[in-house]
Amino acid sequence: MRVSDLGEFGLIERLAATVSADLPEALVVGIGDDAAVWRAAEGFLLATTDTLVEGVHFRREWASWQDLGWKALAVSVSDLAAMGGEPQFALVTLALPVDTEVGDIDEFYKGLRKCGAEYGVSVVGGDVVEAPQVAVTVALVGRAQIGDDGQPLLLRRDAARFGHVIAVTGWLGDSAAGLRRLRDGIPADDPLAAVHLQPRPPLQTAHVAARLGVPCGIDVSDGLLQDLGHVCRISGLTADLRADALPLSPELRAAFPQESLALACGGGEDYQMVFVGPSGVVRSLADSTEDTLTVIGEMREGPGWTPRLLDAAGNELSPVPSGWDHLRDR
Amino acid sequence: MRVSDLGEFGLIERLAATVSADLPEALVVGIGDDAAVWRAAEGFLLATTDTLVEGVHFRREWASWQDLGWKALAVSVSDLAAMGGEPQFALVTLALPVDTEVGDIDEFYKGLRKCGAEYGVSVVGGDVVEAPQVAVTVALVGRAQIGDDGQPLLLRRDAARFGHVIAVTGWLGDSAAGLRRLRDGIPADDPLAAVHLQPRPPLQTAHVAARLGVPCGIDVSDGLLQDLGHVCRISGLTADLRADALPLSPELRAAFPQESLALACGGGEDYQMVFVGPSGVVRSLADSTEDTLTVIGEMREGPGWTPRLLDAAGNELSPVPSGWDHLRDR
Numbered sequence: 058m059r060v061s062d063l064g065e066f067g068l069i070e071r072l073a074a075t076v077s078a079d080l081p082e083a084l085v086v087g088i089g090d091d092a093a094v095w096r097a098a099e100g101f102l103l104a105t106t107d108t109l110v111e112g113v114h115f116r117r118e119w120a121s122w123q124d125l126g127w128k129a130l131a132v133s134v135s136d137l138a139a140m141g142g143e144p145q146f147a148l149v150t151l152a153l154p155v156d157t158e159v160g161d162i163d164e165f166y167k168g169l170r171k172c173g174a175e176y177g178v179s180v181v182g183g184d185v186v187e188a189p190q191v192a193v194t195v196a197l198v199g200r201a202q203i204g205d206d207g208q209p210l211l212l213r214r215d216a217a218r219f220g221h222v223i224a225v226t227g228w229l230g231d232s233a234a235g236l237r238r239l240r241d242g243i244p245a246d247d248p249l250a251a252v253h254l255q256p257r258p259p260l261q262t263a264h265v266a267a268r269l270g271v272p273c274g275i276d277v278s279d280g281l282l283q284d285l286g287h288v289c290r291i292s293g294l295t296a297d298l299r300a301d302a303l304p305l306s307p308e309l310r311a312a313f314p315q316e317s318l319a320l321a322c323g324g325g326e327d328y329q330m331v332f333v334g335p336s337g338v339v340r341s342l343a344d345s346t347e348d349t350l351t352v353i354g355e356m357r358e359g360p361g362w363t364p365r366l367l368d369a370a371g372n373e374l375s376p377v378p379s380g381w382d383h384l385r386d387r
Numbered sequence: 388m389r390v391s392d393l394g395e396f397g398l399i400e401r402l403a404a405t406v407s408a409d410l411p412e413a414l415v416v417g418i419g420d421d422a423a424v425w426r427a428a429e430g431f432l433l434a435t436t437d438t439l440v441e442g443v444h445f446r447r448e449w450a451s452w453q454d455l456g457w458k459a460l461a462v463s464v465s466d467l468a469a470m471g472g473e474p475q476f477a478l479v480t481l482a483l484p485v486d487t488e489v490g491d492i493d494e495f496y497k498g499l500r501k502c503g504a505e506y507g508v509s510v511v512g513g514d515v516v517e518a519p520q521v522a523v524t525v526a527l528v529g530r531a532q533i534g535d536d537g538q539p540l541l542l543r544r545d546a547a548r549f550g551h552v553i554a555v556t557g558w559l560g561d562s563a564a565g566l567r568r569l570r571d572g573i574p575a576d577d578p579l580a581a582v583h584l585q586p587r588p589p590l591q592t593a594h595v596a597a598r599l600g601v602p603c604g605i606d607v608s609d610g611l612l613q614d615l616g617h618v619c620r621i622s623g624l625t626a627d628l629r630a631d632a633l634p635l636s637p638e639l640r641a642a643f644p645q646e647s648l649a650l651a652c653g654g655g656e657d658y659q660m661v662f663v664g665p666s667g668v669v670r671s672l673a674d675s676t677e678d679t680l681t682v683i684g685e686m687r688e689g690p691g692w693t694p695r696l697l698d699a700a701g702n703e704l705s706p707v708p709s710g711w712d713h714l715r716d717r
Contacts, residue, residue, distance in 0.1 A: 066617075085431060089621070090544050091469035091606060092435035094531060099429040101415060105422035106478040106526055108516045139421035148436040150524050184524075186438045192518065194480050196436055196526030201424060214420050276421060287396075291419070 060162065061155040068162065068185055075166045076180045079173060081145075084181055093181035095146060101201035101209035105136035111191040119239040122161045124254040125193065126168025132278065133197035134176045135258035135328040139276035141212040141267025144199040144260075146181045147173065152188035165193075176260055202267055210267040212274030217292040217333040221273070221356045224339050226259045226329045226348045228252075228306040229281055233324020234313055248308050256328035262346040266332050269341050273333035280325040282364050288333060289362045296364040298354035300374055322366060390492065391485040398492065398515055405496045406510045409503060411475075414511055423511035425476060431531035431539035433474075435466035441521040449569040452491045454584040455523065456498025462608065463527035464506045465588035465658040469606035471542040471597025474529040474590070476511045477503065482518035495523075506590055532597055540597040542604030547622040547663040551603070551686045554669050556589045556659045556678045558582075558636040559611055563654020564643055578638050586658035592676040596662050599671050603663035610655040612694050618663060619692045626694040628684035630704055652696060 060068055073088035080087055086094040109115055109129050120128070130147060137144045149169065151162070166180075173180060178197065201209035235253030239245065245254055258276065266274060273292075275284050281303075285296050300318060309317045332339060333356060343350040354364075366374045390398055403418035410417055416424040439445055439459050450458070460477060467474045479499065481492070496510075503510060508527065531539035565583030569575065575584055588606065596604060603622075605614050611633075615626050630648060639647045662669060663686060673680040684694075696704045 085539065086470070086541065086543065091466040091542075091604075092433045092472060094431055094433050094470065094472075094539060094541060097427060097430065097432045100427065101424055102427045102432070102528070103422045103424050104476065104478055104526070104528060105512060106480050106514050106524070108480050108482060108514050108524065110482060110516055110518045112519070113517045136421045140416070140424065142422060142424075146434065148434055148526055150436050150438050152438060152440060152522065182435060184436050184438050186440055187443045188440045188522065189442070189520065190518075192482065192522065194436070194438065194514075194524040194526075196434070196478055196524075198432070198434060198528060209415060209424060211416065211424060212421075213416065274421075 058159045059155070060153060060157045060159060063159055065185055068159070072166060076170065079170060079179050080181070081179050084179065087181050093146065093148070095181065100203055102198060103137050103140055103142040103201055104196065104198045105133050106194060106196040107132045107136065108192060108194040117191070119245060120254055121245065122164035123168035124245070126165040127172045127255045129193040129195050130169050130172040130178060131256045131258060131328065133195045134178065134260060135256065135276040135278065137197060137199045138258045138260045138263035138330060139212060139274050141210050141263055141274065142199045142201050143264070144176055144178045144197050146198045147178050148196040149180055149183035150186070150194040151183070152186045152192040154189065155187055202264060212263065212267055212271060214273065214275055214288050215291045216272035217288050217294060217356050219294060219356055219358060221333045222336045222339050222352050223285070223296055223298065223354045223356065224332045224343070224350050224352045225277070225281070225304065226262055226350055228304050228309065229277065229327050229329060230309050230317055230321030230324050231306050232256065232326040233320040234309050236326070238312065249312060253326060256326065258328045259330050259348045262348045263330050265345050266342050269345065270338050271332045271334040271342060275331050277327040277329045277331060278325060280323040281331070282322050285331060285364045289364060292356070293362060294356045295359050295361055296354055297357050298364055298366050300366050301369050302351065302353045304349065304351040388489045389485070390483060390487045390489060393489055395515055398489070402496060406500065409500060409509050410511070411509050414509065417511050423476065423478070425511065430533055432528060433467050433470055433472040433531060434526065434528045435463050436524060436526040437462045437466065438522060438524040447521070449575060450584055451575065452494035453498035454575070456495040457502045457585050459523040459525050460499050460502040460508060461586045461588060461658065463525045464508065464590060465586065465606040465608065467527060467529045468588045468590045468593035468660060469542060469604050471540055471593055471604065472529045472531050473594065474506055474508045474527050476528045477508050478526040479510055479513035480516070480524040481513070482516045482522040484519065485517055532594060542593065542597055542601060544603065544605055544618050545621045546602035547618050547624060547686050549624060549686055549688060551663045552666045552669050552682050553615070553626055553628065553684045553686065554662045554673070554680050554682045555607070555611070555634065556592055556680055558634050558639065559607065559657050559659060560639050560647055560651030560654050561636050562586065562656040563650040564639050566656070568642065579642060583656060586656065588658045589660055589678045592678040593660050595675050596672050599675065600668050601662045601664040601672060605661050607657040607659045607661060608655060610653040611661070612652050615661060615694045619694060622686070623692060624686045625689050625691055626684055627687050628694055628696050630696050631699050632681065632683045634679065634681040
């Protein structure tokens with residue numbers, strides 16, 4: 058059965074039935090009315106949105122519909138994690154050709170719901186529109202954790218200071234390596250490919266970081282150097298990173314021995330967290346989380362507001378591999 | 388200058404500067420971090436999302452970028468109006484080809500901000516992605532009005548009851564007529580075309596309706612009969628509409644004398660409001676608003692859960708023109 062057989066409203070009813078099991082008590086009105094409505098306590102709300110476009114962000118040859126559903130939500134979860142926030146409610150817009158198989162949409166929702174269950178997110182609304190290629194937009198709303206002073210506990214990009222240490226969760230570069238392997242025709246059950254297709258942002262660690270008072274955080278979506286560059290620019294500092302400290306997985310080193318560092322620095326889509334803060338606080342975080350946390354450098358005065366990659370002797374490696382800018386000519 | 392000259396981050400900085408003048412006091416973090424953050428009071432939140440895809444929902448030959456910006460936000464405002472809610476914060480995702488002119492994006496944002504100023508909405512975040520054609524997704528978050536009992540004042544699709552009267556704001560069919568004229572090459576300053584390109588949802592009237600206790604409302608996006616059909620189906624009722632009561636503008640009658648009724652019933656994109664409630668309450672609403680409100684029928688027991696269009700003698704007109712289903716084959 059194709060989407061065109063079911064029609065927009067038939068499809069929406071089907072999707073509403075799919076997610077109805079997951080709905081939280083706070084929800085007043087879910088899918089099927091003009092807007093979703095939920096009860097919220099006083100506090101600070103967070104909202105973010107991300108889009109995955111077929112042919113730009115994924116290819117259906119190698120990303121299953123279930124993978125796509127997972128990833129579409131996970132990348133937005135990563136954004137809220139990068140603020141220290143708790144994701145709660147998602148609106149999902151599916152743009153698709155009318156000849157899309159309804160079974161594919163079911164698979165997409167299966168991945169979406171799995172990710173939602175993992176991270177405590179309910180799909181409460183969205184839109185279904187026709188388009189020449191598949192595109193998914195997730196808008197995710199959540200709330201901030203609140204400190205004893207009633208203020209929100211946020212990981213802000215502009216809160217890096219001179220002398221702060223820089224730490225990163227998990228491995229870097231596996232996702233970019235996985236993308237290469239998928240392009241080379243290696244199947245999706247390859248461990249590196251799985252990292253690319255089903256990113257797992259370390260949400261709990263981000264929450265702990267915000268509660269412990271880590272001031273600054275960003276997720277690694279466009280590549281470590283590019284993302285850390287945002288922190289540098291907005292904080293008016295540079296970041297000195299030790300190349301030999303970057304966490305490279307054994308799989309990455311084995312698969313791309315020559316390029317593992319470049320993939321770790323510029324590959325992107327890791328959806329790991331970078332934390333920047335006083336060394337004592339970052340040490341406490343490392344002691345408080347099950348995720349691996351690796352200190353990779355520290356914030357320095359300029360020159361320039363971009364991260365510098367240093368070798369073991371302290372000399373700058375140049376040029377360093379750059380990140381991913383979605384809109385520049387490639 | 389093209390988007391590819393500026394790059395994703397250059398473009399985002401430009402957009403952030405554009406909207407920075409409009410930001411409300413409640414906003415804690417706006418564009419430029421991983422997510423937007425704002426302070427919210429206890430209560431009920433609403434969220435909706437809508438997408439406009441080039442070639443499906445608009446054509447750049449006749450919709451200016453400023454029109455597109457206006458409409459992208461207005462259609463989501465209409466959804467929140469249709470719940471009786473107050474729109475507050477928007478996340479705007481722009482999918483576009485890398486050769487898009489930056490000046491066009493500026494125009495898009497001009498239209499977006501004009502609409503935001505009209506309806507009290509601040510753009511606080513979003514995403515910019517590459518795509519083969521332009522698509523805009525707006526996610527809009529707002530709040531419900533609260534009654535004396537602390538409960539949200541909502542216009543719900545499932546709240547229509549036997550004997551309730553059905554009323555509609557403004558004119559019906561002008562937008563569909565405007566689309567026809569644009570297709571026929573008539574310029575965008577045509578009054579009907581302007582209705583199509585810059586819809587003006589009657590938000591204030593929807594607020595008054597919710598406060599007065601009108602129980603049921605829906606906006607006319609896919610065509611009166613189709614949208615009212617959702618109310619019928621979910622309420623297990625039919626709706627008897629008097630064809631000669633439908634509000635048809637003089638411009639519509641003059642431009643499409645033979646088809647004005649069909650355009651009013653099935654054209655869609657009117658972004659007017661349909662209210663359904665006890666006649667006394669609907670009368671109070673008519674007395675309390677500057678928008679024209681026309682009673683067009685009432686809710687009846689079946690057979691069937693679709694609206695029926697009746698002539699002056701009370702006979703059913705059949706077939707009636709149907710609405711617009713985005714995903715069925717056309």
